[in-house]
Amino acid sequence: MAQPSQKSAPRSEPPGVPARRAALRLLDAVLRRGLALEQALDSAAKGLAPSDRGLAHAIAAETLRRLPDLDALIDSATQRPLPDDAKARFALRIALAQALGLGTPHHAAISTVLPLVDGGPRKLVHGVFGTLMRRDVAFPEVPALPDAIIERWQRHWGEAVVDAAAHAITAPPPLDLSLQRPIEIDGAESLAPGHLRLAPGTSVPELPGFEEGDWWVQDIAASIPARLIGAGQGNALDLCAAPGGKSLQLAAAGWNVTSVDVSESRLARLRENSARTRLPLHVIAADLLQWEPEAPADAVLLDAPCSATGIFRRHPDVLHRVRPSLIREMADLQSRLLARAAEWVRPGGTLVFSTCSLEPEEGEAQLEGFLASHSDYAVDAVRTEELPAAIVPRENGTLRLLPGTLAEAGGCDGFFIARLKRAG
Known part of the structure; x- marks a missing residue:
C-alpha cells in the first residue's frame, strides 16, 4: 500500500473521514514501517481536533487488537485473498473494527471509509462489508493472536501462557495507581501496599488526589522494580527513567534520585509528574552509553529499553511490529547498558534490572550473560513477602510476570525483574 500522506487527503472531507484517514496512516506506520502506535500518532493525526485524534487512535488500536480475526472475516467474503498491503484490505479492517468492536453504526462505519479508496475498488469494499453484515458476523469471544x-511464545512459555495472552487482550486493562500517601477512592481495590486498582476507562484527572499529587498512574507490574529497592536515604540512579513512575516511587521512599533518559520529550512528562507530586528529582537528558555519574550510587535501577512485548494489552501494535531482528537489537543494547550500570553501583550496593518484555533474550538470557562476566555480582533473591499477593518469585530468586499473572484481579503487564547485589 502506498504510504498515506496529508497531501493525499482532500482539503474538505465529510465529517468522520479525517479520523478514519488518520487511522489508515497509523496502521500503515505500524504494519508497514514498524513504528510504535504512539510514536506515529502525532504525525498521522496532525491537525485533527482532540476528539478525532482520540477516535483515530481507538480505531487503529482496535484494528491491531483484532487483526487476525478481521483478516479471516475479509478472506471469507472474497473470491481470492486481497494482498496484505492492499488499501481495500486496510479500509475493510477499519470499517469492520468499528462495526464489530467499537459499536459504530454500520452505515457510518462503511460510509466514512469509502473515501479512503477513491479511485480504487470502492464497490469491492462496499460489497464485502455488506456481505459480512448480512451474515451477522461477530468477533470470536477470544481474539486470535x-x-x-x-x-514464539508457545516455544518459550507453553500453550497455557499463549491462551492467557489471548484472553488478556479481550478487554481494556484496569487503571493502576501508585500512591505517595494513603487515599480512598470509591470502587478501587488494593493489590499491594501503596497501590489502588480502578476499572478500565476511569478518567484520571477527575480522580480525587490528582491535583494534590497523591498518586501517579503505573501498572502494578511496573511498580515492582522500585519496590524491590525499598526505602532508603542514600543516592539512587533511575536509568531510562521516563515517564518517571519508578523515579517517583524511589523519591517517595526517601532516596535522593537522579533520573536519566535519552528522550527529552519523554522527560517532559516526568518533570510534570515531579512537579504535581512535589517529589524532587534531579533530571538529566543524556545517552547512557556516553554519560557518567559523578560518583557511584547506593542503588541503581535499570528498566532497560526493550521490545515491550509485555505491554501488549495496552499497546497491541507490539504484536505485529516486533520481529526477531528488533529483539536481537534490543538485547544487544540492554547488554551494553547493563554493563555500564554495573560500574555505577558502590560496593555492597543494589542493582535492579528489569524489562517489560516477554522475550527470554531480553530477560533470562540477559541476566545469565551478565553474571558470567561480572563475578562481583550475585542475585539478591526476591522474597514473596515483598510482592503483591498472588505473585511469587522463581526458585532462582528472579521474577517473571507472564500473561495469566493476576488474571482474576484484572491481570498485569509482562516483566522480567532481577535484583542483584554487588560484593562489598
Whole structure:
C-alpha cells in the first residue's frame, strides 16, 4: 500500500473521514514501517481536533487488537485473498473494527471509509462489508493472536501462557495507581501496599488526589522494580527513567534520585509528574552509553529499553511490529547498558534490572550473560513477602510476570525483574 500522506487527503472531507484517514496512516506506520502506535500518532493525526485524534487512535488500536480475526472475516467474503498491503484490505479492517468492536453504526462505519479508496475498488469494499453484515458476523469471544506470536511464545512459555495472552487482550486493562500517601477512592481495590486498582476507562484527572499529587498512574507490574529497592536515604540512579513512575516511587521512599533518559520529550512528562507530586528529582537528558555519574550510587535501577512485548494489552501494535531482528537489537543494547550500570553501583550496593518484555533474550538470557562476566555480582533473591499477593518469585530468586499473572484481579503487564547485589 502506498504510504498515506496529508497531501493525499482532500482539503474538505465529510465529517468522520479525517479520523478514519488518520487511522489508515497509523496502521500503515505500524504494519508497514514498524513504528510504535504512539510514536506515529502525532504525525498521522496532525491537525485533527482532540476528539478525532482520540477516535483515530481507538480505531487503529482496535484494528491491531483484532487483526487476525478481521483478516479471516475479509478472506471469507472474497473470491481470492486481497494482498496484505492492499488499501481495500486496510479500509475493510477499519470499517469492520468499528462495526464489530467499537459499536459504530454500520452505515457510518462503511460510509466514512469509502473515501479512503477513491479511485480504487470502492464497490469491492462496499460489497464485502455488506456481505459480512448480512451474515451477522461477530468477533470470536477470544481474539486470535498472530501466528508468529503464537509460535514464539508457545516455544518459550507453553500453550497455557499463549491462551492467557489471548484472553488478556479481550478487554481494556484496569487503571493502576501508585500512591505517595494513603487515599480512598470509591470502587478501587488494593493489590499491594501503596497501590489502588480502578476499572478500565476511569478518567484520571477527575480522580480525587490528582491535583494534590497523591498518586501517579503505573501498572502494578511496573511498580515492582522500585519496590524491590525499598526505602532508603542514600543516592539512587533511575536509568531510562521516563515517564518517571519508578523515579517517583524511589523519591517517595526517601532516596535522593537522579533520573536519566535519552528522550527529552519523554522527560517532559516526568518533570510534570515531579512537579504535581512535589517529589524532587534531579533530571538529566543524556545517552547512557556516553554519560557518567559523578560518583557511584547506593542503588541503581535499570528498566532497560526493550521490545515491550509485555505491554501488549495496552499497546497491541507490539504484536505485529516486533520481529526477531528488533529483539536481537534490543538485547544487544540492554547488554551494553547493563554493563555500564554495573560500574555505577558502590560496593555492597543494589542493582535492579528489569524489562517489560516477554522475550527470554531480553530477560533470562540477559541476566545469565551478565553474571558470567561480572563475578562481583550475585542475585539478591526476591522474597514473596515483598510482592503483591498472588505473585511469587522463581526458585532462582528472579521474577517473571507472564500473561495469566493476576488474571482474576484484572491481570498485569509482562516483566522480567532481577535484583542483584554487588560484593562489598
